[in-house]
Amino acid sequence: MLKILKSGFFTTVQDHGRFGFRSIGVPVSGVMDDDSSRIANQLLENQTDSAVLEITMTGPTLLFEASTYIALTGAFLSPTLNNEPIENYQVIKVNKGDILSYGKLQNGLRSYLAVKGGFKTQKVLGSYSQYYPVTMKKCLKDGESVDFEETLLFNPAISGLKIDSKATETVLKVHKGPEFELLSNEAKQKLFNTPFSISEKNNRMAYQLAELIEPHKNSILTSGTMPGTIQYTPAGRLIILMKDGQTTGGYPRILQLSSESIGVLSQKRFGDQISFELI
Template identity: 70%
Template sequence: MIKVLKSGFFMTVQDVGRFGYRDIGVPVSGVMDNDSAAKANKLLDNPKEAALLEITMTGPTLQFEAPTYICLSGAFLSPTLNNEPIGNYQVIQVTKGDILSYGRLEKGFRSYLAIKGGIQTDIVMGSRSQYHPVTPNKCLKDGSSVAYEETVSFEPAISGLKVDRKFEEETLEVYKGPEFSILSDAQLGSLFGKSFSISEKNNRMAYQLGELIQGHKHSMLTSGTMPGTVQFTPAGRLIILMKDGQTTGGYPRILQLSEDSICQLAQKKFGDTISFKLL
């Protein structure tokens, strides 16, 4: 077991996601930054669908109750093991009683903690990803615990990676959305000609952008959406759906983020800026 001594800001169990239930309104969920999570699991020789912990902005304090091996990835939150600094993208052995802590957020926004063999919480609708009300709780709280299988010895094929994630990169690559054609020349000029800031309204469901562009009067039937869909409200607000976002919506879907851009946006926080580049 991992015992959660302090949970931090928002920590959840996530895997690659919950598929096959969008027709009944269940979002995909899963890791926000698939690239970072996949690299951590790969270093531990875990299957790509292995569940891990997604840690947002402020890290937890965790105690391991059995020996295992871990790997951290994504955002860098100044982690320590038994008060000794450790790095991301390294296979690290832990023993019973070891305490993993996090400090100051230095870069990025979401960090991942992978454990050899994966987190062993209940599978609900084909996934371990936490999403309330599909799962009992939306996140891990102080005093909770999560199970994993003890690993006494492990010889990784690669003990570490040098990964240069450009967390300051602003440009998000996007495709045209189904309603892209409703945009006027003036709206297109604003959409691709300036930067947008991440508003305080950002979470696993969606990222709202702070700046408006010229609005519209286009009406449409409620239609399907997916992670990375950029919705355009009549008032000119841009809303980018993320992994816990709704499965349908009534706003025009003017853009669709690439998978890499979803990972990139997941590492942005309030006040950071982005711009769009059409593929």
């Protein structure tokens, strides 16, 4: 078991998400940064969709009540094991009684913790991913425990990797959305030739951008959306839906982020700048 001594700002159990239920309004959920989660599981030779902890901005303090092996990826939050610094993208042996804690956020926003064999919680609609009210709780709280199977011996094929931080990436690659042609030529020019800033309104549901493009009076029938859909409000604001985003919406869907770019955006913080590149 993993005991949550301190939960941090927003720590959740996530896998690759739940699929097949969007028709009844259930979001995909799952890890925001697919690449980081996948690499953490690959280092431990887990199934790539094994459940991990997604740790946002401020890390938890965690007590291991059984021995295992771990890997940390994504944002770097100055982690320590028994007060000794450890690195991301390494396979690390953890003994019963060890304490993993986090310090200052150095880069990115979301970090991932994988254990050998994956975390074992209750599956709901085929997924471990926490999303209230589909699951009973939206995140982990102080004093809770998360189960995993003890591993005493593991000889990894790869003990570590050197991975560049996504925090340095600023270009989001996008496809044209269904209502792209509702944009004026001036709006299209601004969309692809100016930087945008992440507003303070950003979370697992959506990221809003601070800068506006031109207002409009276009409306559409409520239509399907998905993670990475960029909505265009009448005021000219851009809203980028993320993994817990709603399944339908009535704003024009002007662009669609690639899956890789969803991961890049998920590591951005308030004030960070991004730009769009059409593919």
